[in-house]
Amino acid sequence: MNEEAQYRLYKKRKCTFTKKLRRSMTPTETILWEILRNRKFKGLKFRRQVNIGHYIVDFLCKEYKVVLEIDGGIHEEEAQKEHDQCRTIFLSEHGYKILRIKNEDIYNNLQFTLENIYSFIQKQDTKQFPLLRKGEG
Numbered sequence: 533m534n535e536e537a538q539y540r541l542y543k544k545r546k547c548t549f550t551k552k553l554r555r556s557m558t559p560t561e562t563i564l565w566e567i568l569r570n571r572k573f574k575g576l577k578f579r580r581q582v583n584i585g586h587y588i589v590d591f592l593c594k595e596y597k598v599v600l601e602i603d604g605g606i607h608e609e610e611a612q613k614e615h616d617q618c619r620t621i622f623l624s625e626h627g628y629k630i631l632r633i634k635n636e637d638i639y640n641n642l643q644f645t646l647e648n649i650y651s652f653i654q655k656q657d658t659k660q661f662p663l664l665r666k667g668e669g
Contacts (some may be wrong), residue, residue: 557581560602560638561590567646574650585626587619596656599623599630600649602638629656 557565561580568578568591582592584599591600601616620630631652637645 558602558604558635560604560635563638563642564591564600564602564633567642573646576653584628585622587622589623593653596653597628598653598656599628601630601632602635603632604635 557580565580567573568576568580571577576593577595578600579592579594580590582589584592589599590602592598593600603616616632623630629652631649633645633649
């Protein structure tokens with residue numbers, strides 16, 4: 533198999549895997565997605581389980597190049613920490629800003645978590661960020 537055919541096969545398998553992830557989100561991803569989808573959160577457009585390079589990120593606000601990563605208990609393991617660090621470096625080198633959110637934060641204080649997400653995005657591009665009037669979003 534030539535190199536181009538191998539690459540097409542790789543992309544097809546990755547796309548299939550990404551679709552599988554979208555169908556089998558974790559409970560915390562589902563909670564957050566219900567808030568983020570269809571521009572329901574401050575009018576911002578989010579996508580879920582997005583391919584960036586050879587990584588798949590949980591949520592992406594492409595307009596501001598912000599990645600939201602939801603971290604469960606596995607992210608405390610040393611091997612996963614190394615993987616996460618490599619992923620963060622790769623994404624940062626490509627202009628993405630990463631906000632890591634623990635599962636517990638979504639379960640225990642969703643409103644505070646949403647405020648943190650909004651603040652994080654606002655800090656990325658203060659000149660172009662659409663400032664919402666009090667009571668919007």
